[in-house]
Amino acid sequence: MQSLKYLGMMFPLWLALAASAAPSIQSEPIQPIAKAVIRNPAMVELGKKLFFEPRLSKSGFISCNSCHNLSTGGSDNLSSSIGDHWQQGPIRSPSVLNSSLNVAQFWDGRAKSLQEQASGPIANPREMASNHVLALDVLRSIPAYVNEFDKVFGNRNVSMQQVTKAIAAFEETLVTPDSRFDLWLKGNKQALNAQELRGYQTFKTAGCVACHNGPAVGGNSFQKMGLVSPYQTSNPAQGRAGVTGKDADRMAFKVPSLRNVALRAPYFHDAGAPTLEAAVATMGKLQLGRAFNQQEIGDIVAFLHTLTGKQPRIVLPILPASSNDTPRPTPFN
Amino acid sequence: MQSLKYLGMMFPLWLALAASAAPSIQSEPIQPIAKAVIRNPAMVELGKKLFFEPRLSKSGFISCNSCHNLSTGGSDNLSSSIGDHWQQGPIRSPSVLNSSLNVAQFWDGRAKSLQEQASGPIANPREMASNHVLALDVLRSIPAYVNEFDKVFGNRNVSMQQVTKAIAAFEETLVTPDSRFDLWLKGNKQALNAQELRGYQTFKTAGCVACHNGPAVGGNSFQKMGLVSPYQTSNPAQGRAGVTGKDADRMAFKVPSLRNVALRAPYFHDAGAPTLEAAVATMGKLQLGRAFNQQEIGDIVAFLHTLTGKQPRIVLPILPASSNDTPRPTPFN
Missing domain, CATH: 1.10.760.10 (Cytochrome c-like domain)
Incomplete structure (x- = not known):
């Protein structure tokens, strides 16, 4: 996955995948999230x-x-x-x-x-x-x-x-398997409706999947925010350049996972997109040089909603009491 | 319980109770916490x-x-x-x-x-x-x-x-039954050790129980903080007087429940007591006019630790996602 660094390289492959008749897990650029294995x-x-x-x-x-x-x-x-x-x-x-x-x-x-x-x-x-x-x-x-x-x-x-x-x-246990999209990937063809499926096809053919792929639908590469045209933001973060020291990495950020993305507006590192619709439109323009129309945006957003998986079931921990020797919190100084 | 407003009134009763031979739930000034009944x-x-x-x-x-x-x-x-x-x-x-x-x-x-x-x-x-x-x-x-x-x-x-x-x-479901003290109240005489039992006896005979009684070991009356001598604090809260408008209610606060008290230092409305030991010593002086010695304080604190009950088992709720129409939080303005 580390090699999927540039859009152009992968485009023909995804187009080919999108055109294939009966999708199987093997042929899809997104894989289901595996359940957590608790070893300890x-x-x-x-x-x-x-x-x-x-x-x-x-x-x-x-x-x-x-x-x-x-x-x-x-x-x-x-x-x-x-x-x-x-x-x-x-x-x-x-x-x-x-x-x-x-x-x-x-x-x-x-x-x-x-x-x-x-x-x-x-x-x-x-x-x-x-x-x-x-x-x-x-x-x-x-x-x-x-x-x-x-x-x-x-x-x-x-x-x-x-x-x-x-x-x-x-x-490591905080994974979210069994989204509707994962059920579809695993063969339940009823799991997605026509719009969601159309959204997924657009997500692939438009090239979103070049960066947002793998089990997490992202998270596995760094990409420049503003590939086709520059991203306008008042946030001073310069991304990956601060780690590598390379000017070429300016405004390169980790591609966020799109798993459960419908749960967590606002979007982007600077929260510049208040809604999924705004995020999809901006990504299309800045990363793909493409102005998605309203139907395409609606379709892709419908697909993104299918990536919400089962949220981890957490029993709230009961924390042990402080002792007389525990340093006390100092919130106001 | 509302009538237990003044220490003096109830003293002889508790002394009599403390002197009785075989304690039963009926004769104790503290009752077990009942389990939550979830009706809806x-x-x-x-x-x-x-x-x-x-x-x-x-x-x-x-x-x-x-x-x-x-x-x-x-x-x-x-x-x-x-x-x-x-x-x-x-x-x-x-x-x-x-x-x-x-x-x-x-x-x-x-x-x-x-x-x-x-x-x-x-x-x-x-x-x-x-x-x-x-x-x-x-x-x-x-x-x-x-x-x-x-x-x-x-x-x-x-x-x-x-x-x-x-x-x-x-x-209403957040009750903490089955503390060791409750097990003892219900007849398990092994539930408390000698020091804890001694602490409970002192708690009763010294008069703490005049205010801290009932299932919650408090919470059922208002009392003046600083009954025998005034409470020194920089906290401006005047307590019950702000509600009743009566000068007599100045520095009267709700008697806090002592259930699970060992879990939550610091103590008092102004957090003036950093430890249970400090809280017991201050309460003795200010409310009872009594200087507890180190053993009495240790015993009472040991008893108070037995009031920690089973904490509610909470499965963390998964909150529904905001919609595009949800007013966004404004933390920084």
């Missing part, structure tokens, strides 16, 4: 606690779930996130759902793995505003956490590596 | 969604669960809560757990019912900072919500009365 339930359970743990923030108010809300598609669905002291974040928070399928984490891919990603926001002064020493002091002061880390990792150290490993293990 | 599951489910619904706030970031976090004892456990734009709240947020057992809601009892309480924070500019018109516009713009209100209430109006009724129905 104790680690996943610990990771879930940490994902919902507001005491990992300086304020005691912000947890991973604050901006990656599992009730609302794994994101806060704000134009930019709210950090410590209500600071405005630099970018729209990406969804944590199916994030294990991403080639890298963050919009600019600066974290290679979910584990690497997880340590960032805790210590980011504009996000959770704690630091790794304080976060570990908090966890180590709570006997039930120390016991649980011991059970999972075989020692009572409680390290940031363990914290992020457990959070990543939990996040 | 569809309404409870809708109420749960609304309890976790950040779009009821202006920012799209704050839900009921933000300050009444069901992962952490039904409260945020901060000295004072964080509202819209990170405003510092006036008071420590009370726990929502077992709040249906309270004589009234809020520290000053200004809401007679959970339903009345629920409408307050949504429109409070220092809390969720929305207003009832906007909150209803949001819900009415989301077809899945309108359908769910229709299913529960038999019409598609979506009124604030319906919203608060559903939230209250959910909150």
Whole structure:
């Protein structure tokens, strides 16, 4: 999938696929999402606690779930996130759902793995505003956490590596299989109606699928935002260039997964598109040099709605109580 | 229970109870918490969604669960809560757990019912900072919500009365039965150890139980904070006087339930006691004119830990997606 870097290369292949008679999973550029395989339930359970743990923030108010809300598609669905002291974040928070399928984490891919990603926001002064020493002091002061880390990792150290490993293990379970589109891919031809199917055909023939492909319908490559004509935005983010240092990577962002995309307007890294319709129209113009008409937009949006899968069933964790030694949150200083 | 207004009246009764030989539920001033009876599951489910619904706030970031976090004892456990734009709240947020057992809601009892309480924070500019018109516009713009209100209430109006009724129905299920103390009350004499039992005896004989009694171990009366000697605090809250207008009610607050109290330091309306030990010592001095010694404090604290019950098992609700017509959150203006 890493090789699908330029639109032109893949166009003829998708056109050929679109023209084929009876689609099968093998011949489609999008594959079904696989169900989560939970290898270490104790680690996943610990990771879930940490994902919902507001005491990992300086304020005691912000947890991973604050901006990656599992009730609302794994994101806060704000134009930019709210950090410590209500600071405005630099970018729209990406969804944590199916994030294990991403080639890298963050919009600019600066974290290679979910584990690497997880340590960032805790210590980011504009996000959770704690630091790794304080976060570990908090966890180590709570006997039930120390016991649980011991059970999972075989020692009572409680390290940031363990914290992020457990959070990543939990996040790997946050996949959304069994969307209507996946049912269709697996052979249930009643799963999509005529408009949705037409939308999918347009999605392929127009070239959207050149970037939005694979099980996550995206997430597996970086692409320049504004390929045919430049993207106009007041958001200063420059994307991948900040990681690679290459001018050619300016405005290259990770292609977002379109799984569950109907759950989480607004769209783009700067939230520049308030609706799916606006997002499709802009993508057509800027990435494909194509002005979709109203029917095409409606059809593609109808198709995108079929990518909403089964949301993870999360039993809210009960977090262990602070001890008398637990450093207290300091939200107001 | 409303008649237990003054310590002196009830003292002899509790002393007599404490001196009795074989305690039974009937003779104890504390009764077990009853399990939740769910009469209208569809309404409870809708109420749960609304309890976790950040779009009821202006920012799209704050839900009921933000300050009444069901992962952490039904409260945020901060000295004072964080509202819209990170405003510092006036008071420590009370726990929502077992709040249906309270004589009234809020520290000053200004809401007679959970339903009345629920409408307050949504429109409070220092809390969720929305207003009832906007909150209803949001819900009415989301077809899945309108359908769910229709299913529960038999019409598609979506009124604030319906919203608060559903939230209250959910909150009524948030009880915490089967604490070790309740098991002991029900006859399992192994449920408490010697220190915990000693703590309970001291709790009764010293007079704590004069205010902290009933199934919720409190919550059923208003009492002056600083009965024997005045409570020193920089918090300007004057309690019940603001509701009744009576000078005699100055510094009278609702006696908090001690159920699950070990889960939610800091204590008092102003969070003036950082630990249970500090809270017990201060209460002894200010309310009972008594300086508990270290062993008494340790014993009472051990007893208080036995009041932690089974926390409600909450499957995180999946909230319906905003439509194109849904008013967007405005966190930064």
